[in-house]
Amino acid sequence: MATENKNLSDYDKSALPDAASLRIGVVVSEWNSEITESLFSGAEEVLQDAGILPGNFLRWNVPGSFELVFGCKRMIEKHAPDAVIAIGSVIRGETQHFDYVCSAVAQGIKDLNIQYNIPVIFCVLTDDNLQQAKDRSGGKHGNKGTEAAVVALKMAVLGN
Numbered sequence: 001m002a003t004e005n006k007n008l009s010d011y012d013k014s015a016l017p018d019a020a021s022l023r024i025g026v027v028v029s030e031w032n033s034e035i036t037e038s039l040f041s042g043a044e045e046v047l048q049d050a051g052i053l054p055g056n057f058l059r060w061n062v063p064g065s066f067e068l069v070f071g072c073k074r075m076i077e078k079h080a081p082d083a084v085i086a087i088g089s090v091i092r093g094e095t096q097h098f099d100y101v102c103s104a105v106a107q108g109i110k111d112l113n114i115q116y117n118i119p120v121i122f123c124v125l126t127d128d129n130l131q132q133a134k135d136r137s138g139g140k141h142g143n144k145g146t147e148a149a150v151v152a153l154k155m156a157v158l159g160n
């Protein structure tokens with residue numbers, strides 16, 4: 001399993017890009033909030049370790065992962081952040097709805113990266129069950145929110 005072999009959740013604080021001059025946005029889905037709040041906490045810790053100023057750390061909530069695309073788009077247009085992290089947790093149910101939500105969100109976030117000159121980081125867990133989500137949001141496989149924040153910082157300063 002890819003995650004078992006590659007865990008970016010352990011990071012070197014001294015190697016993080018300096019966030020003192022950066023504005024980072026985070027859009028958080030309220031579905032599976034136990035998971036998304038853990039992901040947010042992981043991301044928040046990294047950004048604070050990197051020295052982000054409170055006024056430059058923006059958080060908006062949206063109802064579900066499908067709304068992450070619009071939420072990130074509106075945040076970009078309103079605040080022009082240096083990077084945006086989209087946080088969600090999609091857990092498979094009985095129907096094909098899981099597949100449609102996951103595909104739409106992944107494609108939509110990819111499109112935002114192309115449409116705007118701002119990195120939009122895909123921190124959306126797509127799991128078959130709650131345990132898989134727990135394992136990747138502060139459990140045995142680390143925290144994808146932590147990883148996403150490291151990626152956001154690196155992409156925000158890319159080419160500088």
Ligand SMILES: Nc1c(NC[C@H](O)[C@H](O)[C@H](O)CO)[nH]c(=O)[nH]c1=O
Nearest residue numbers: 029031063064065066088089090091
């Ligand atoms: N089942 C999950 C959803 N479903 C809701 C959709 O994301 C969306 O809000 C709805 O279709 C209205 O547009 N969302 C998640 O984030 N996680 C799920 O497991």
Ligand SMILES: CC(=O)[C@@H](O)COP(=O)(O)O
Nearest residue numbers: 091092093094095097098
């Ligand atoms: C990802 C979803 O929307 C899914 O959890 C909904 O569950 P179901 O497919 O049983 O309606």
